[in-house]
Structure formats: C-alpha cells, structure tokens
Amino acid sequence: MIMIAYYVITAFVLVLFGWNFVREKKSRDDLVLYLLVMIPLLLRLLRVK
Amino acid sequence: MTTQILIILAVMVAAYVAAKAAKLSVELSMFASALAGGVAGAFLKTPPLADLGRHLVEGSFTYLDVILVFFTATLFMTIVNESGGVVYVVRATLRVFGKKRVLVLLVLMVIVLIPGALTGAGSVSLLVVGAPVAMALGRLGVPRKKVAAILFIVAGLSAAAPPVNIWAMILCAGTAIPYVGFEFTLGIPVLILGTFTVLVLGWKKDPGAAAGPAELPEPPKGMTWWRVLLPFAVFFGLVIAYRAWPFATPIFGLSLEFAVAGAAALLLSPKKIPFLTLARDTAKRLLPLLATMVVVGMLQQIMTVTGVRGLLSFAVISTPLVLLFFLLPVIIPFSEGILTYGGAAIIGIPLIWFLDSIGFHATVVIAGLSLLWPLGDGLPPTALIGRLSNMVSGYDGSYREFLKATWLPWLVITAAGMAMIIFSSKLTFLVKWSM
Numbered sequence: 001m002i003m004i005a006y007y008v009i010t011a012f013v014l015v016l017f018g019w020n021f022v023r024e025k026k027s028r029d030d031l032v033l034y035l036l037v038m039i040p041l042l043l044r045l046l047r048v049k
Numbered sequence: 050m051t052t053q054i055l056i057i058l059a060v061m062v063a064a065y066v067a068a069k070a071a072k073l074s075v076e077l078s079m080f081a082s083a084l085a086g087g088v089a090g091a092f093l094k095t096p097p098l099a100d101l102g103r104h105l106v107e108g109s110f111t112y113l114d115v116i117l118v119f120f121t122a123t124l125f126m127t128i129v130n131e132s133g134g135v136v137y138v139v140r141a142t143l144r145v146f147g148k149k150r151v152l153v154l155l156v157l158m159v160i161v162l163i164p165g166a167l168t169g170a171g172s173v174s175l176l177v178v179g180a181p182v183a184m185a186l187g188r189l190g191v192p193r194k195k196v197a198a199i200l201f202i203v204a205g206l207s208a209a210a211p212p213v214n215i216w217a218m219i220l221c222a223g224t225a226i227p228y229v230g231f232e233f234t235l236g237i238p239v240l241i242l243g244t245f246t247v248l249v250l251g252w253k254k255d256p257g258a259a260a261g262p263a264e265l266p267e268p269p270k271g272m273t274w275w276r277v278l279l280p281f282a283v284f285f286g287l288v289i290a291y292r293a294w295p296f297a298t299p300i301f302g303l304s305l306e307f308a309v310a311g312a313a314a315l316l317l318s319p320k321k322i323p324f325l326t327l328a329r330d331t332a333k334r335l336l337p338l339l340a341t342m343v344v345v346g347m348l349q350q351i352m353t354v355t356g357v358r359g360l361l362s363f364a365v366i367s368t369p370l371v372l373l374f375f376l377l378p379v380i381i382p383f384s385e386g387i388l389t390y391g392g393a394a395i396i397g398i399p400l401i402w403f404l405d406s407i408g409f410h411a412t413v414v415i416a417g418l419s420l421l422w423p424l425g426d427g428l429p430p431t432a433l434i435g436r437l438s439n440m441v442s443g444y445d446g447s448y449r450e451f452l453k454a455t456w457l458p459w460l461v462i463t464a465a466g467m468a469m470i471i472f473s474s475k476l477t478f479l480v481k482w483s484m
C-alpha cells in the first residue's frame with residue numbers, strides 16, 4: 001500500500017514537471033533541467049534501473 | 050595513474066569554469082562538468098564510452114528519495130501559506146507579544162525555522178514566510194540590512210535543522226550511516242545559534258525603519274489556530290507514531306507523511322486553493338534545487354568511476370589533522386557557494402570516512418559540518434539564500450555590506466560547528482538523547 005502511494009507521488013511529480021516542460025517557452029536552460037529531473041522519476045515508474 | 054586522474058579533474062574544473070563563463074546556471078555547469086569528466090575518463094576506459102550513459106542515469110537516482118521529500122514538503126508548506134496560515138501566525142505574534150520585543154524576535158525566528166526544517170531548504174523558508182517576517186521585523190524597527198542578515202542566517206540554520214537536513218542526508222547516503230540521531234544533535238545548536246542571531250542583530254531599534262501596520266496582509270476570514278496547527282499535528286503525529294508504536298505502525302517515510310499533512314492542510318483551508326496550479330508553481334520554483342540534486346548524483350557517480358573522488362578522498366585523509374581543522378571553516382562554506390549540495394558529496398563524504406576512522410563520532414561531525422555549509426549559501430557564485438534574503442527583505446544596498454552585517458553570527462556559528470567536529474566524541478550524549 002505504502003509502495004503504491006510512493007509510485008502515485010512519483011507519477012504526480014513527473015506529470016507536473018512534464019506539464020511545465022511542455023508549457024515552458026522562455027528558458028532553454030529550464031527545458032534541459034526539466035528533462036534532467038524527469039529522468040529518475042520516469043525510470044522509477046517504469047521500474048528500469 | 051594519479052596524473053591521469055588529475056587530468057580528468059582538470060577537465061572537469063575547466064568544463065565548469067567554461068560553462069559558468071558562458072553564463073550557464075550552476076546546475077548546468079555541474080552537468081557540463083560531469084559530462085566532460087565522463088568523456089575524459091572514457092579515453093582511459095574509466096568508464097568505457099558505452100557505459101557513460103548508464104553511469105549518468107544511475108547517478109541521477111542517487112537522491113531520488115530526497116527529491117520526493119523536497120517536493121512534498123515544499124508543497125505542504127506552500128498550501129499552509131496559501132491558506133493564509135503564515136500571515137495569521139505572524140499577525141497573531143505581533144498582536145500577542147507586541148510589547149515584548151525579545152519574545153516577538155524568538156517567535157519570528159521559530160516561524161522562519163519551521164519551513165526550512167521540514168523541507169531541508171532555507172530558500173523555502175524565505176519564499177514561504179520571508180516576506181511577512183521581514184515586514185514584522187521592520188515594524189519592530191530593525192533596519193533592512195539587518196533584517197536581510199537575520200533572514201539569511203536563520204534560513205540557513207533552518208536548512209540544517211531536523212527533521213530534514215539535505216547535507217546530512219547526502220553524507221549519510223554516501224557513507225552508509227543511518228540518518229538517525231540528529232534531532233537533538235542538530236536541534237539544540239540550531240535553536241541556540243538562531244536565538245543568538247536574532248537577539249544580536251534584532252535587539253537595537255532603528256526608529257526610521259518602522260513600517261506601517263497596513264503592510265501585513267489580512268488573513269482570510271475563518272482562519273483559526275486549529276486550522277493552522279492541525280496539519281502540523283498530523284505530520285508530527287505520523288513521525289512520532291512509528292517510534293512510539295514500532296510494531297503496530299508502518300513506516301510511512303517523510304514524503305508520504307508530508308503528502309498526508311498537505312492533504313489535511315488543503316481540506317482545512319478556509320478558502321478554496323487551486324491545487325493543481327499551486328503544485329505546478331511549486332514544481333517550477335523547485336526546479337533549480339531538484340535539478341541540483343539530480344546533477345550532484347551524476348557528478349558523484351562520474352567522479353567515483355573516473356577515480357577523481359578517490360583522489361580527493363586520499364587528499365583529505367593525507368592532510369594533517371590540525372591543518373584540516375584550520376581549512377574547514379573556509380573550504381566548507383566555499384564548496385557550498387560553488388557546488389551547492391555537491392560540496393557535501395565531494396568533500397564531505399571522504400571527510401566523514403576519514404574522521405570516523407580515527408575515532409571521531411560520525412553523526413556529531415555530520416551535524417557540525419551541517420552548521421558550516423549553510424553559511425556558503427551567502428557566498429558567490431550561487432549565493433542562493435543571500436540573494437533571496439535581500440530580495441524578500443527589500444534591501445537594495447551593497448551585497449558586501451549585507452555580508453558584513455552577518456559577521457558576528459557567522460563567526461559564532463563557525464566556532465560552534467568546529468567545536469562539534471573537534472569534540473564530537475564528547476558530545477555523543479546528544480545522539481543518545483535523539484534515539
């Protein structure tokens with residue numbers, strides 16, 4: 001149950017960063033940072049190490 | 050072999066300097082440094098070029114748990130702020146203790162300490178409670194330069210305060226020491242040093258600095274003490290529950306505890322909060338900090354696989370102990386100013402291994418170092434907390450003058466941190482009290 005909750009939190013954070021990434025129009029630096037932050041979140045959800 | 054590693058280290062430093070010269074952010078400069086170090090290492094097959102991507106990705110996982118704690122904690126505090134809880138508490142403090150200057154200063158210090166202590170980020174303290182606390186200090190007649198200095202030092206201490214201390218978490222994760230025993234070991238020095246700071250910098254009144262009472266915004270109608278306190282009670286209740294009843298309560302972990310407390314704050318808010326917009330804004334605001342965590346993990350992995358970290362560890366353990374103690378008050382804050390949390394991973398981890406191996410108490414040493422790192426948040430090139438303190442307090446004078454105003458608390462904090470490191474084996478009772 002707790003593990004599932006953590007996957008839900010991870011997915012929520014990933015969606016927020018993905019959303020911000022898509023809507024980011026001004027800063028190229030921020031786009032790269034969004035991608036960097038999304039790497040571990042996405043791979044954790046996909047259970048890829 | 051040493052020459053080859055030194056060349057890789059030089060490439061990493063050159064890449065960082067070049068990226069900064071190209072006006073890239075600290076996070077991207079560190080990423081450039083990790084990438085350049087990996088490519089330089091690939092020439093010597095440490096790591097082979099085909100494995101470089103895997104190492105970068107593996108490194109990005111290092112602080113995933115810290116990232117989740119960071120996000121959920123900040124979202125929780127942002128909900129409390131958005132619901133009007135922070136303004137309500139600051140106004141109530143001024144109303145109840147208005148005539149008792151010392152009490153107001155102490156309560157305002159605690160208000161700044163709480164968000165940083167819960168999230169591990171002094172910047173969150175400043176972003177959430179910085180502006181109302183700066184206004185309250187202005188009403189007490191504290192000059193703006195000193196308001197900025199108080200906010201900088203106390204926000205830095207809040208980041209070091211338990212339960213979430215990112216430097217300690219990084220050091221514990223990197224040295225395989227459990228992140229336990231820090232409550233009193235960090236809590237007591239932070240409270241003493243915070244009290245010293247607000248009293249030294251906030252004691253004198255400058256009549257010209259008083260701000261009008263209308264500056265503090267009104268809290269929303271329906272806001273009450275129980276609406277403010279209940280979400281915190283939920284959080285601390287969950288934290289305490291598994292310690293009080295270890296066989297009956299599951300371990301939720303800090304991220305889930307903050308998420309539950311955030312849900313409570315959302316339900317108890319007297320006004321409707323646009324949750325998704327707030328969460329998106331929080332993600333945007335946290336981007337540099339979370340990216341730092343990811344990049345520091347990558348940098349650490351690349352430094353390990355190329356041998357640079359081993360070389361630095363060797364440099365640390367071969368430095369004479371007395372010289373090391375003289376260098377730490379300078380090296381530690383400057384490592385924070387240049388690498389932010391990366392300094393803890395690169396310098397702190399070998400330092401803990403070394404000091405632990407010669408009989409110093411690792412937990413107390415980590416706590417002592419944690420007091421020194423926040424000072425670096427006021428130093429260039431990043432100066433994250435320093436710049437934010439200036440911003441929220443409305444101080445627009447010279448940055449050097451602002452730093453000068455912090456000299457006494459800075460020296461006392463440095464002395465306290467160094468004393469904790471040097472006399473760590475005599476301070477183990479703090480760890481025992483925390484267990």
